[in-house]
Amino acid sequence: EAGVTQSPTHLIKTRGQQATLRCSPISGHTSVYWYQQALGLGLQFLLWYDEGEERNRGNFPPRFSGRQFPNYSSELNVNALELEDSALYLCASSLEPGSFYEQYFGPGTRLTVT
Amino acid sequence: GENVEQHPSTLSVQEGDSAVIKCTYSDSASNYFPWYKQELGKGPQLIIDIRSNVGEKKDQRIAVTLNKTAKHFSLHITETQPEDSAVYFCAASTEGGGADGLTFGKGTHLIIQP
Numbered sequence: 611e612a613g614v615t616q617s618p619t620h621l622i623k624t625r626g627q628q629a630t631l632r633c634s635p636i637s638g639h640t641s642v643y644w645y646q647q648a649l650g651l652g653l654q655f656l657l658w659y660d661e662g663e664e665r666n667r668g669n670f671p672p673r674f675s676g677r678q679f680p681n682y683s684s685e686l687n688v689n690a691l692e693l694e695d696s697a698l699y700l701c702a703s704s705l706e707p708g709s710f711y712e713q714y715f716g717p718g719t720r721l722t723v724t
Numbered sequence: 725g726e727n728v729e730q731h732p733s734t735l736s737v738q739e740g741d742s743a744v745i746k747c748t749y750s751d752s753a754s755n756y757f758p759w760y761k762q763e764l765g766k767g768p769q770l771i772i773d774i775r776s777n778v779g780e781k782k783d784q785r786i787a788v789t790l791n792k793t794a795k796h797f798s799l800h801i802t803e804t805q806p807e808d809s810a811v812y813f814c815a816a817s818t819e820g821g822g823a824d825g826l827t828f829g830k831g832t833h834l835i836i837q838p
Contacts, residue, residue: 643825655825700767714765
């Protein structure tokens, strides 16, 4: 069974630009979560999508947004990039909605903002 | 919101010895506690989890214990092997509380000395 996949592996952007990151969940999983793993800050919850709807978001500004497509894949958009947005962005999926259920992570997208 | 503290930040043990990583949480409503292993350049891998209706769970060399009264839980790895070297994260969440996703500890860098 294929795991969670993310693309691209690495992304280099300039401050002020926009970044788009993509995630494909495990087949059959309908919930997708996005996390930011910045150096020294650990993993922080960003967004949760289930059945095409944004269910909730963490303590991040509105320039972090995304969507979930009918095939349950998801996209994370970061507008007006700032230097501190440099981090590993991880996507996870679960079979059932809600963080009470097992979440399986992808390998991440390393975003570097210069 | 939930806050998870994890100790130690670095743990070095001799191959074959046991390793223990401890976490405390703040929200008494939390009832799901997964542990993840993250190797360099990879996403976190779910290795074991426990729900609040049990006090201990074991899977081969790995075990997790939960003390709800004291609000702490621990990961125990016995007979450590070189491939156990990685960063380990504990996390907590609440059933029906997908609101905040998983709340992670800051991680423990486990080093297995040959």
